[in-house]
Amino acid sequence: MVPEALFFSAILFVIGVVGVLTRRNAIIIFMCVELMLNAVNLSFIGFSRLYGAGGQVFVIFVMSVAAAEAAVGLAIIIAIFRHHETVDLKNINLLKG
Amino acid sequence: MSYGFVYQFLFYLFGVTAVASAAIFVTRRNPVAAALWLVNTMFCIAALYIMMDAQFVGAIQVLVYAGAIMVVFLFVVMLLNLGLPPSVADIKGKGARIVALLAGLVMLAEVLVIARQKLPAELEWLPRGTSVTAPITEPLFRAYLLPFEITSVLLLVAIVGAVVLAKKRS
Amino acid sequence: MLQLPSAQPGGVHPLAGTVAELVWLLPVLPLIGFLINGAISLFSAFHAGPADPSAAHGAHDASTHAGQDAHVAHDDHAASTRGLWHGVVTVVGPLVLLLSFVLAVAIFVAMPSHMATPFVKTFFAWMPVGTDLPLRWAFQVDQLSVMMVLFVTGVSTLIHIFSVRYMGDDRGYARYFAFLNLFVAFMLVLVLGASYPVMFVGWEGVGLVSYLLIGFWFNDKANADAGKKAFIVNRIGDFGFLIAMFLIWSNVGTLDFSGVAAGVGALPAGGPLLTTICLFLLLACTGKSAQIPLYVWLPDAMAGPTPVSALIHAATMVTAGVYLVARSSFLFSMSPVASLTVAVIGAVTALFAATIGLKQWDIKKVLAYSTVSQIGYMFIGVGVGAYVAGLFHVVTHSFFKALLFLGSGSVIFAMHAAYHHTHNTDDAQDMRNMGGLKAYLPVTFVMMWIATLAISGIPIFAGFFSKDEILGSVIARAGDSTLADARWLGIPGGIVLYGVYVLALAGAFLTALYMTRMMLYTFHGPNRTGATEREHLREAPPMLTGPVVVLGVLSVLGGVINLPAFLHLPDGWTGALDQWLAPVVGDATLRVTHGVAIETPHELALVGLAIVVAVAGIATAFAKLNPAALVPKREAKPAAGFERVIENKYYVDEFYDRTVVTPIVTVSRTVLWKGIDSGLVDGVLVNGSAWFMRGLASIGSWLQSGQVGTYAWAIVIGVLAILSAFTFR
Numbered sequence: 001m002v003p004e005a006l007f008f009s010a011i012l013f014v015i016g017v018v019g020v021l022t023r024r025n026a027i028i029i030f031m032c033v034e035l036m037l038n039a040v041n042l043s044f045i046g047f048s049r050l051y052g053a054g055g056q057v058f059v060i061f062v063m064s065v066a067a068a069e070a071a072v073g074l075a076i077i078i079a080i081f082r083h084h085e086t087v088d089l090k091n092i093n094l095l096k097g
Numbered sequence: 098m099s100y101g102f103v104y105q106f107l108f109y110l111f112g113v114t115a116v117a118s119a120a121i122f123v124t125r126r127n128p129v130a131a132a133l134w135l136v137n138t139m140f141c142i143a144a145l146y147i148m149m150d151a152q153f154v155g156a157i158q159v160l161v162y163a164g165a166i167m168v169v170f171l172f173v174v175m176l177l178n179l180g181l182p183p184s185v186a187d188i189k190g191k192g193a194r195i196v197a198l199l200a201g202l203v204m205l206a207e208v209l210v211i212a213r214q215k216l217p218a219e220l221e222w223l224p225r226g227t228s229v230t231a232p233i234t235e236p237l238f239r240a241y242l243l244p245f246e247i248t249s250v251l252l253l254v255a256i257v258g259a260v261v262l263a264k265k266r267s
Numbered sequence: 268m269l270q271l272p273s274a275q276p277g278g279v280h281p282l283a284g285t286v287a288e289l290v291w292l293l294p295v296l297p298l299i300g301f302l303i304n305g306a307i308s309l310f311s312a313f314h315a316g317p318a319d320p321s322a323a324h325g326a327h328d329a330s331t332h333a334g335q336d337a338h339v340a341h342d343d344h345a346a347s348t349r350g351l352w353h354g355v356v357t358v359v360g361p362l363v364l365l366l367s368f369v370l371a372v373a374i375f376v377a378m379p380s381h382m383a384t385p386f387v388k389t390f391f392a393w394m395p396v397g398t399d400l401p402l403r404w405a406f407q408v409d410q411l412s413v414m415m416v417l418f419v420t421g422v423s424t425l426i427h428i429f430s431v432r433y434m435g436d437d438r439g440y441a442r443y444f445a446f447l448n449l450f451v452a453f454m455l456v457l458v459l460g461a462s463y464p465v466m467f468v469g470w471e472g473v474g475l476v477s478y479l480l481i482g483f484w485f486n487d488k489a490n491a492d493a494g495k496k497a498f499i500v501n502r503i504g505d506f507g508f509l510i511a512m513f514l515i516w517s518n519v520g521t522l523d524f525s526g527v528a529a530g531v532g533a534l535p536a537g538g539p540l541l542t543t544i545c546l547f548l549l550l551a552c553t554g555k556s557a558q559i560p561l562y563v564w565l566p567d568a569m570a571g572p573t574p575v576s577a578l579i580h581a582a583t584m585v586t587a588g589v590y591l592v593a594r595s596s597f598l599f600s601m602s603p604v605a606s607l608t609v610a611v612i613g614a615v616t617a618l619f620a621a622t623i624g625l626k627q628w629d630i631k632k633v634l635a636y637s638t639v640s641q642i643g644y645m646f647i648g649v650g651v652g653a654y655v656a657g658l659f660h661v662v663t664h665s666f667f668k669a670l671l672f673l674g675s676g677s678v679i680f681a682m683h684a685a686y687h688h689t690h691n692t693d694d695a696q697d698m699r700n701m702g703g704l705k706a707y708l709p710v711t712f713v714m715m716w717i718a719t720l721a722i723s724g725i726p727i728f729a730g731f732f733s734k735d736e737i738l739g740s741v742i743a744r745a746g747d748s749t750l751a752d753a754r755w756l757g758i759p760g761g762i763v764l765y766g767v768y769v770l771a772l773a774g775a776f777l778t779a780l781y782m783t784r785m786m787l788y789t790f791h792g793p794n795r796t797g798a799t800e801r802e803h804l805r806e807a808p809p810m811l812t813g814p815v816v817v818l819g820v821l822s823v824l825g826g827v828i829n830l831p832a833f834l835h836l837p838d839g840w841t842g843a844l845d846q847w848l849a850p851v852v853g854d855a856t857l858r859v860t861h862g863v864a865i866e867t868p869h870e871l872a873l874v875g876l877a878i879v880v881a882v883a884g885i886a887t888a889f890a891k892l893n894p895a896a897l898v899p900k901r902e903a904k905p906a907a908g909f910e911r912v913i914e915n916k917y918y919v920d921e922f923y924d925r926t927v928v929t930p931i932v933t934v935s936r937t938v939l940w941k942g943i944d945s946g947l948v949d950g951v952l953v954n955g956s957a958w959f960m961r962g963l964a965s966i967g968s969w970l971q972s973g974q975v976g977t978y979a980w981a982i983v984i985g986v987l988a989i990l991s992a993f994t995f996r
Contacts, residue, residue, distance in 0.1 A: 001100060001108055002216060005149060008112040010208045012119050012138075014201040019123035020979050021197035027128055027174060029975075031135050034166065035119055038142055041158075045151045049219050056233045057241055059154050063161050064248045068255030070166045074173045075262035081177050082265075090974070200983055207990040 005046035012039035024088055026077050030070070037066050108148055115141035128174045132167055139163040152229045282386035285377045286370070287408045290388055293367050293416060294455035300363035300448035307352050308441035353440060360444035361427035364451060368420035375413050383850050385409035385525065387461045394464075400516065407461035407524060411658070411851040414844075415458040415590060418662050422582045422669050423451045425814035429673050430574040432810035433680060437572075443483060447578070450476040454583045458590060462523040463512050466591070470508060470555065473584045474501040480579065481571040493570040500564040504554020511547035514540070515598075528597040536601045537753065545598050545605030548591060549612070556588030556642045558616045563920055565639055569631040573679060576631060577672035582665035585642055589661050592649040596855030599649070603753035606650050606859070607763055610741070611755070613646025614770035619917075621777035625784070626913040629696050630675050633785050638668060640774060641722065644737055647771055651750060651764065652859030653740030654852035655829065655845050660737060662844075663729035663825045667721040670818035674715040677807035677815065678789065681708055685800040693797075693901060698785065700899050703794035707804040710812050712790050714819040719786050721822045723779035724881040729825030734775065735877050736831060739867035741768045746868060748860045772880055779884025784892055792894025833870050 016039060019032035041059045048055025100108075115138050122134035139162050146155035237245060389405040396402065406412075427447065434443050453476060457469025475498070482494025516522050518540060519530040534541055552558070557565040557580075568580055579585070592599055592609060599606050617640045624636035641664050648657025681704070682695035693700055705712040721728035724735065744750050745764035753760045794801055806812065829844035830836060867873065905911070912918065970981060 001105075001149065002219065004108060004112065005145065006212060007209070008116060008145070010205055010212070011116050012142075014205045014208075015116070015119045015123055017204060017983055018197050018201040021200065021976070021983060022123070022194050024976070025128060026975075027170065028131055029979075031131060031170060032123065034162075035122070035135060035138065038139060038162070041154075042142055042145060045146050045149050045154060048151065049149055050217050052220060053232050053236050056151050056154050057237050059151070060157065060233070060237065061241075061244060061248055063157060064252060067161060067166055068252050070169055071255045071259040072262065074169060075259035078173060078177065078263045090976075200987065204983075204987055204990065207987070207994045210994050211990065 002046045002049055006043055009039045009043035009046065012036075012042065024090060026080070026088075027074075030073055030077070034066065034070065037062060104148070108145070111141045111144040111148070115145065129171065132170050132174065136163050136167050139167070153233050280384065280386045281379050281382060282377065282408060286373045287377060287386055288388065289370060290374065290406045290408050290459065291390060292370055293420075293459060294452045296363040296367045296370070297448040297452040297455070300359050301445050301452060303359050304356050304441050304445035304448060307356055308439070308445055353435075356441045356444050357431050360448060361424060361431065363448060364420060364424040364427050367451070367455070368417075368424050371413065371416045371420050374408060375417060378408075378410070378413060381850070382410065385412075385461070385851075387523075387525065389461075399520070400522075402462070402464050402522070404465060405461035405523070406459040406465075408459075409851055410848050411590075411593060412458050414658070414662070414848070415586075416455060418665055419451065419454055419458065419583050422665050422818075423447075423578060425817055426574050426578045426582075426669065426673070429577075429676070429811055429814040430572075432808055433574055433676060434572060439483065443480075443572070446476055446479050446483070447575070450480065450579065450583075454587070457587055461525075463508075463515065463527075464522055466594070467505075467508060467512070470551075470587065470591075471505060473579070473587065474498060474505070474555070477501070477568070477579050477584055480575045481568045483571050483575065487570075490570040493564075493567040497564040497568050500561050501554045504551040504561055507547040507550030507554070511544050511551065514544045514547070518544075524594060531597050531601060534601070537603055537749075541598060541602040542605045545595070545602045546608065548595055548598070549605065549609055552588030552591055552609075552646075553612065554588075555591075556585045556646070557639050558588070558612050558643060558646060559619065562616065562620070562639045563923060566632055566635045566916070569629070569635050573631065573672055573676035576635070577669045577676065580635065581638055581668035581672050585638060586645070586661045586665065589642065589645040589649055589657055592646070593654045593658055593852060596649075596652075596654050596852045600652055600749075600855035600858040603749045603760060603859075604755060606652060607750055607753065607755040607760055608650070610647050610650030610750075610767050611763060613643040613648075613650055614767040614774070615643075616640065617643030617647070617774035618770045618777070621774045621781065623913055623916050624781040625777060626910055628698050628914075629694075630678065630698055630701075630785065630789060631672075631696055633698075633781060634668070634671050634675060637671075637722070637778070637782065640778060641668065643774070644734060644771065647741060647767060648737040651741050651744045651767070652748065652856055653737065653744070654856055655848050656733065656736040656740050658848065658852075659829045659844055660730075660733035662828060663721070663733040663822070666818055666825050667718040667728075667730055667822040670714060670718040670815060670822055671722070673811070673815045673818065674711050674718065677711045677811050678704060678708060680807050680811065681804050682796065684805075685796060685803040688803045689797070689799050691797065691800060693899070698788040699897050700795055701789045702792045702796070702894055702897065703790070704804070705790040706794075707801075708790075708806045710806055711815065714812075714815045715790070716786060717819045717822055719782045721825075722782055723885060724775055724877055725885075726878060727823070727826070729822050731878075731881075732826035732829060732831065735874055736829065738768060738771055738775075738877055739831075739870055739873055741771065742869075742873060743865050743867040744860065747865060750859060772877070775877065776880045776884045779881045780888050783885045783888035787888060787892055787894050788897060792897070795897060795899045797899075831870075831874075832866075833874070 013036055016032045016036035019035065020029050023029050023032065041062055044055040044059050044062070046055075048059075118134050118138040118141065122131050122138060125131035125134060139158060143155040143158040143163070146152070146158055386408040387405050388408070389403045391404050392401065393404040394400075394402040427444070430443065430447065434440055437443060450473060453469045453472030455469070457466055457473060460466035460469060478494045478498035480494075481497050482491045485491045485494070512522060515527060518534060519527050521527060521530060531541075550561075554561040565580060565585070569576055571579075599609065620636045620640035620643065624633050624640065627633045627636060641660070645657045645660045645664070648654070648660055650657075678701070679695055682701065685691075686693060686695055717728065721730035724731045741764055745761045745768065748760075750764060751759070751761040755763045794804075796804065827840075827843075830841050832841050834841070915921075969977065
């Protein structure tokens with residue numbers, strides 16, 4: 001089952017990448033990033049079937065970090081929205097230069 | 098290890114559903130709809146986790162990921178009143194989509210090519226009938242204690258940061 | 268140290284330890300003068316520059332105030348070096364020349380009567396190139412160089428004194444003397460050099476200073492163009508000099524005169540290599556000495572001040588070519604074809620220039636073409652292997668040509684002064700505006716006639732002896748010499764030499780003719796200057812006529828240097844220059860005449876013929892030319908027919924312009940400038956590389972756009988790259 005799990009993981013990851021490249025709404029992009037993280041988690045679990053508990057432990061860490069990241073990232077998006085009245089990434093280019 | 102037909106069928110069912118939900122998620126205009134489709138994807142993935150003897154992680158996935166993180170997303174969407182489909186399309190133009198799709202296909206192909214290796218036999222490290230969480234939490238609090246503690250500090254920092262960033266300036 | 272090929276037994280040169288050790292002072296003294304005068308010219312005023320008060324002067328001398336009347340000072344005549352500095356320049360300029368002349372005389376006196384080898388003094392290792400080419404800065408004191416130094420410094424001193432008065436009111440007074448001193452310094456380096464490279468330094472130097480002096484009044488574009496023309500045409504000759512040096516060094520192995528003289532015997536006599544070397548040297552000489560085909564700069568060079576023409580274009584620079592041939596006598600004597608070429612070019616130029624001189628109206632142009640023609644005679648002399656005869660003519664020519672130029676300077680000075688009083692803007696140098704000046708400038712009149720008789724070859728005067736010796740040598744060698752044995756372009760050498768003689772004789776006739784014409788139109792007949800101007804014509808001041816008189820005396824007595832044998836004078840009076848120069852050019856002279864000192868056959872008859880021709884020329888001029896029939900320049904009709912062709916110098920300049928200059932300029936403009944420089948260098952290399960960089964930078968700036976989407980793309984592309992590396996490993 002592991003090869004199939006890895007296969008699905010790859011597809012999910014690629015879908016996440018395509019989503020990041022295609023969408024302009026900041027929150028949607030964020031959610032695509034979460035999707036990518038999930039795909040990676042799936043592949044970790046798959047490998048843990050082969051190599052031991054380390055994979056699952058790592059998945060726990062990934063999830064907690066993802067949670068922290070989601071919180072902070074959404075806070076940033078809220079702050080930007082307050083400033084720009086939009087979450088369209090096209091207009092947010094303060095990193096320019 | 099050989100698997101029964103039902104097992105395989107369910108595995109594929111959940112897998113395909115996850116992929117389909119993800120694909121649908123990526124193409125939704127409405128952020129709320131997209132979020133919900135992502136939740137569906139996460140449920141399927143949780144099912145896959147459980148089928149691969151990662152029961153604890155599967156439960157955590159449902160509780161934390163689908164239940165907390167995605168809820169936060171929805172909170173923010175509703176807070177910023179983004180529920181209504183925006184007047185301006187927020188999906189990039191046709192050219193960008195095609196190129197992105199191509200990039201994705203290329204990436205997929207390369208990953209699959211790389212992944213064509215002989216995999217070792219699956220471990221029977223989770224004897225049936227015993228505790229499900231012990232094999233994971235034991236290394237978590239022993240070998241990986243330091244990352245555990247650091248992660249807790251990280252969560253504290255994230256909370257503080259989120260509060261500071263999202264607070265209205267008064 | 269230099270290995271002298273035939274060192275004195277005993278090893279020490281007789282001149283070592285004498286005043287000849289100070290030979291380095293000879294060019295250094297004028298150089299010091301240059302530095303002092305140059306510094307004064309730079310620092311004394313802000314407006315050090317040419318004072319060309321009226322545009323109508325064109326390529327003529329600027330007006331030189333006679334200072335005879337207390338005039339309201341014109342701004343343009345305000346001298347920049349006034350008072351003390353003017354005095355310093357006046358003293359320093361001629362003084363350094365006088366000191367050089369005195370030193371030259373001292374060295375001359377110190378020389379033993381029969382010095383077999385030259386005294387070479389090496390000063391420092393100039394450019395030691397590996398072991399094969401150790402170029403040293405060395406001067407050579409031998410009879411030839413001392414002779415040249417004597418008359419160069421002597422005539423230069425006289426001209427410097429003349430210039431004090433002539434250029435006294437010019438705003439560039441200090442600059443003028445600086446350049447004049449520098450010129451003499453370079454000329455002395457040229458004649459004193461012990462090797463071809465040192466001589467070349469002087470060669471180029473005089474070319475440079477000639478440019479500076481011809482274009483002295485550079486505010487007028489025509490003057491600057493004349494200077495440019497002189498320099499560029501000279502450069503063509505310099506190219507020949509360089510090629511010849513390369514060939515000499517690669518075949519003989521050394522560039523010192525002594526070394527080459529010794530080593531050239533190993534080369535096949537008359538072979539193509541020697542002929543090629545000599546022809547390239549000849550190219551250099553035609554440039555410097557203004558022979559065909561590179562003479563075109565000399566008439567234009569009359570744009571400079573008249574003393575400059577006297578010094579450079581009569582006495583010194585133009586004789587450098589003849590000096591080079593004489594100095595390289597060991598080369599030319601071994602190549603009959605090249606020597607014949609020298610003689611033929613000299614003869615053709617002599618006749619050609621004489622015909623042009625017949626129809627010129629500007630007094631200085633007549634003298635310019637006369638110079639070209641007379642140097643042709645010198646080339647005939649050294650071309651037929653009669654090196655002493657050619658050098659003899661160099662010396663006598665310097666006397667009477669300098670006299671002629673300075674005399675014409677006095678005339679122009681007087682004409683300018685006259686015109687200035689009536690603010691007449693007519694051409695002060697055109698003979699049609701002169702006439703009858705013998706009443707007003709008597710001293711100049713007499714002196715100029717002396718020079719005319721000298722140049723025409725009338726006996727007793729200096730030119731007679733030198734020109735006669737040349738003509739006699741041609742006939743002598745036409746009979747029996749290596750030249751007669753050789754073939755020139757298929758024609759037997761003897762026939763060529765007889766042809767040279769005929770051309771030279773015709774040239775002598777025309778010389779007498781045009782010189783007398785000049786005298787007639789300038790000094791005889793009625794005066795055409797104008798009624799009011801006439802009152803202001805008077806003789807030039809003593810400082811101008813003094814040097815003229817000295818040169819006049821020399822033109823009379825100069826022939827004594829090398830009196831011919833047929834006069835049957837007591838020993839010691841005959842052929843003094845022959846004996847004096849024998850150690851230097853004697854071997855080469857004998858080589859041409861098959862080792863035997865030959866006599867000119869029918870010498871008295873030839874002398875008589877030459878005298879007859881000269882007298883006929885003068886008489887024809889008196890008979891056929893009617894000065895009374897002339898009208899002033901502004902009323903003169905333009906010439907027509909063949910007259911016009913001659914007056915326009917056979918349109919040679921126009922021909923050169925169309926065939927050489929215009930194609931070069933066109934190619935430079937379209938190919939080199941627009942094509943390569945603008946298009947390739949500016950466009951592709953400079954602008955193109957900038958455009959390329961901008962392109963790269965704009966790609967780079969896309970990466971810094973601040974757009975998150977762009978960054979996401981960048982990450983994805985990076986990931987794909989890494990994956991590809993793993994995939995295709």
